[in-house]
Amino acid sequence: xxxxxxxxxxxxDTVTKPTPAMRLxxxxxxxxxxxxxxxxxxxxxxxxxAALMGMEAAVYVPSGTMGNLIxxxxxxxxxxxxxxxxxxxxxxYEQGGSAALGGVHPHTLPNQLDGTLDLMQVENAxxxxxxxYPVTRLLALENTHNRCGGRTLTVEYxxxxxxxxxxxxxxxxIDGARLWNAAVALGLPPGRLVAAADSVSVCxxxxxxxxxxxxxxxxxxxxxxxxxxxxxxxxxxxxxGILAAACLVALDxxxxxxAEDHAxxxxxxxxxxxxxxxxxxxxxxxxxxxxxxxxxxxxxGAALSAGLAARGVLINPTAPQQLRAVTNYHIGAAxxxxxxxxxxxxxNTGYSGALSTGHLYR
Ligand code: TLP
Numbered sequence: 001x002x003x004x005x006x007x008x009x010x011x012x013d014t015v016t017k018p019t020p021a022m023r024l025x026x027x028x029x030x031x032x033x034x035x036x037x038x039x040x041x042x043x044x045x046x047x048x049x050a051a052l053m054g055m056e057a058a059v060y061v062p063s064g065t066m067g068n069l070i071x072x073x074x075x076x077x078x079x080x081x082x083x084x085x086x087x088x089x090x091x092x093y094e095q096g097g098s099a100a101l102g103g104v105h106p107h108t109l110p111n112q113l114d115g116t117l118d119l120m121q122v123e124n125a126x127x128x129x130x131x132x133y134p135v136t137r138l139l140a141l142e143n144t145h146n147r148c149g150g151r152t153l154t155v156e157y158x159x160x161x162x163x164x165x166x167x168x169x170x171x172x173x174i175d176g177a178r179l180w181n182a183a184v185a186l187g188l189p190p191g192r193l194v195a196a197a198d199s200v201s202v203c204x205x206x207x208x209x210x211x212x213x214x215x216x217x218x219x220x221x222x223x224x225x226x227x228x229x230x231x232x233x234x235x236x237x238x239x240x241g242i243l244a245a246a247c248l249v250a251l252d253x254x255x256x257x258x259a260e261d262h263a264x265x266x267x268x269x270x271x272x273x274x275x276x277x278x279x280x281x282x283x284x285x286x287x288x289x290x291x292x293x294x295x296x297x298x299x300x301g302a303a304l305s306a307g308l309a310a311r312g313v314l315i316n317p318t319a320p321q322q323l324r325a326v327t328n329y330h331i332g333a334a335x336x337x338x339x340x341x342x343x344x345x346x347x348n349t350g351y352s353g354a355l356s357t358g359h360l361y362r
Contacts, residue, residue, distance in 0.1 A: 008335045009314045013178075013261070013288060013328040016209040021253060022246035029245035033238050034060070035231070041241030045248055046215060052251075053200055054191035055217035059227050060244055064089075064177045066235050067201030067214040068140075069097045073233075074218075074225035075171045075199070076137045078103030083125050084140040085111035087147035089175055101233065105134045113284070115145025116157055119164055126168045139165045142175040143193060144182045150265070150289030150326075152182040155192055162196025171198040177214070178206055181287040184258045198222065207258050207288055208250035209329045212243045254329070261288040264327040264336055271340040277347045288327045291318060296347055304343070307351035311342040 009015045018026070032038030042060050050058040061067045068090050076082055082098065084091055086108040090098065098104040109121045127133040141161060143153040158174070165172045174197045176182070176190070183190040194200040199218035204210035216226055230236060237243075269282035269290050277296035294304050301317035308315055318324045325339075 005312045007312050007314060008331065008339055010325040010327065010331065010339065011314045011316045012326045013207040014205060016205075016207070016329045018211045018246050019209060019249070019253070019329075022210060022249045025245040025249045026242050029241045031239035031241035034240045035236040035238060039239060039241040039244070041248070042244045045244040048248070048251065049202065049215040050217050052189075052191055053194055053202070053217040055194075055200070056220045057223035058215045058217040059223060059230055060237070060240060060247075061201075061214050061216060061230055061235050062212060062237065064175070064201060064203040064206075064214045065094045065097065066230070066233060067203075067216045068094060068173075068175050069101065069233060070226050070229040070235070071173045071199045071201055071216050071218070072098040072104055072138065072140070073102040073229050074222055075173060076102065076104045079105065079134055080137040081105040081107050081127065081134040082138040082140055083107045083109060083117075083122055083136060083170075085109060085115075085117055085142065085145075087111040087145070088140060088142050089146050089177065090140055090142075092147060107136070111145070111148055113148060113151075115142065115148035115151040115153055117141070117161070119160060122161070123164060123168075126170065136168070136170060138171050138173060140173045140175065142177075144178040144185075144287050144289070146177070146289060149284055149291050150178070150181065150287035151284070152185050152286050153193070154186070155188065155195075158193060159196045172196060173198065174200045176200045177203040178287065180255050181207055181258050181262070184255065185262055185287050199226075204247040204250050207261055207328060208247075208254040210243075210246040210250040213247050215247075257329070258288065261327040261329070261331070262286070264288075264331055264333060265290050265325075267333060267336045268325060268327065268339060271336065272343065275340075275344055275347060278343065289324065291322055291324050294321050294323070299347070299350065302355045303351040304346055306353055306355050307346035307349075308339075308342050309356070310351075310353065311345065313339050313342045315339075
């Protein structure tokens, strides 16, 4: 008799599939043409997210990448400069879209391990008025910070960054793809985390499990530009209420449970820390993302990843000796034990098979 085992997928929280409640809401959603502003479900989602973020208005977009893109392009014109971290998703993983499509000049500063930028360095990076320089228009932060291991930015930090930006005539955008995780981890309403920001993009198709969609929120004035920009980049959707309905369910049912993902991430991190050959600081794991290093001679991150895949566990390598695991709705505490067993097994037996390609290396 052969037993088939479920694949434990820790590649990302983007792999989450819609819940039965979401599928039901999608089937029953009231819809209209959203480019005409006539989709009641999309309007409801936009109003609800604007209120949650403490912002005046919001717009529904197909992805986090488009949300960030239209926010940056609404704040900056061609040749303007944006300050952001060298590990920011906008810088690393969005194909340089703001530069390619909007002519926005990225000025990167080193991200600290906790996802912050040193505010003294930010201040020094802001250009003075000089014929040689681009005009600095925007500071972009990320909360939680993906490439810095799901770290949360504190309210005090974001407020100070916002004050610095505004004192210098800059806007502050927050990539809040996982702002929900930050809010749950910090025990604060999400709106408090973006009180100092001029715009925020939040995602529904990460830990919240909805199939598609992000929302960008900001002022009425910002939103007039952002809506036009969404149409320009091809993001004007028609009966999108089918999708927004799942996002509304996500808001109702999927936010508080993120605490389970965070607990499972900590469980995984503490288990990994006990394995010789693996290096991770469990104390640094605040939410659902964890990075760990493989230091066993002869074993690369790609080889460990492939060895795990052969055992039904998917974890992506993110550097030659590093992997990223992301806990999510489909992962339970029992799965963490299975994952730890599989990692130990590969460390003990090695891996000599084929390696997959296409890793998200920096
Ligand atoms: N991140 C994905 C990959 O693109 C790396 C992942 O698996 O984590 N901002 C942040 C902070 C993100 O982590 C992501 C997705 C996005 C924006 C983009 O969202 P989508 O995938 O909806 O365009």
